[in-house]
Amino acid sequence: MAKFQPHLETCPICGSAGNCHIHDYYGRSIIDFQAGKREKSDLCVMRVFCDSCEHAHAILPDVIIPYSSYSLLFILRLLGQYFAGRFTIEQLCERYQISTKQFYKWLSLWKTHKQEWLGILSDLDTSDVSFLRSIILLDSFSSFAMGFILHFAHSFLQSHRNPIPASLKNAQYHQKVFAPDISIF
Numbered sequence: 001m002a003k004f005q006p007h008l009e010t011c012p013i014c015g016s017a018g019n020c021h022i023h024d025y026y027g028r029s030i031i032d033f034q035a036g037k038r039e040k041s042d043l044c045v046m047r048v049f050c051d052s053c054e055h056a057h058a059i060l061p062d063v064i065i066p067y068s069s070y071s072l073l074f075i076l077r078l079l080g081q082y083f084a085g086r087f088t089i090e091q092l093c094e095r096y097q098i099s100t101k102q103f104y105k106w107l108s109l110w111k112t113h114k115q116e117w118l119g120i121l122s123d124l125d126t127s128d129v130s131f132l133r134s135i136i137l138l139d140s141f142s143s144f145a146m147g148f149i150l151h152f153a154h155s156f157l158q159s160h161r162n163p164i165p166a167s168l169k170n171a172q173y174h175q176k177v178f179a180p181d182i183s184i185f
């Protein structure tokens with residue numbers, strides 16, 4: 001986020017350039033899984049304001065899935081361990097302190113998004129493990145994440161749809177343009 005320069009961005013709502021500036025910051029927490037245990041961290045999220053259309057936008061780094069309290073890496077680690085076949089679902093749910101219902105929700109979201117991204121034919125030819133490897137080994141995970149958003153108008157593994165901004169019916173997805181240039185792997 002240190003490299004992010006709001007005044008150089010194009011507004012995702014009205015499309016004007018150079019009209020955004022830092023508006024404020026808000027705090028939120030995120031659940032992550034590090035060094036073998038579940039952890040809750042506090043995050044400070046920047047909001048920018050566009051002077052042209054008077055909309056505020058939150059700048060979400062890649063590790064955040066919109067509307068999810070769990071970090072992207074939490075879910076990818078969980079699924080990766082499941083695909084590797086070393087743990088049963090019950091063991092994984094206990095380790096990650098989640099319900100089996102939540103596990104199946106993420107697994108089904110993973111399957112749907114994998115198929116959306118790869119297309120039906122490639123999806124059948126690509127195992128879960130190799131797809132997971134291919135996205136986490138990308139030089140910049142950001143490019144995959146942004147590519148996914150641009151194609152489908154929601155983030156990878158995002159389960160809730162994005163709200164449509166109140167005053168503009170045809171506004172584009174907010175995260176589309178505001179992609180901080182960071183790499184998480």
Ligand SMILES: [Zn+2]
Pocket residue numbers: 011012013014015016050051052053054055
């Ligand atoms: Zn604007």
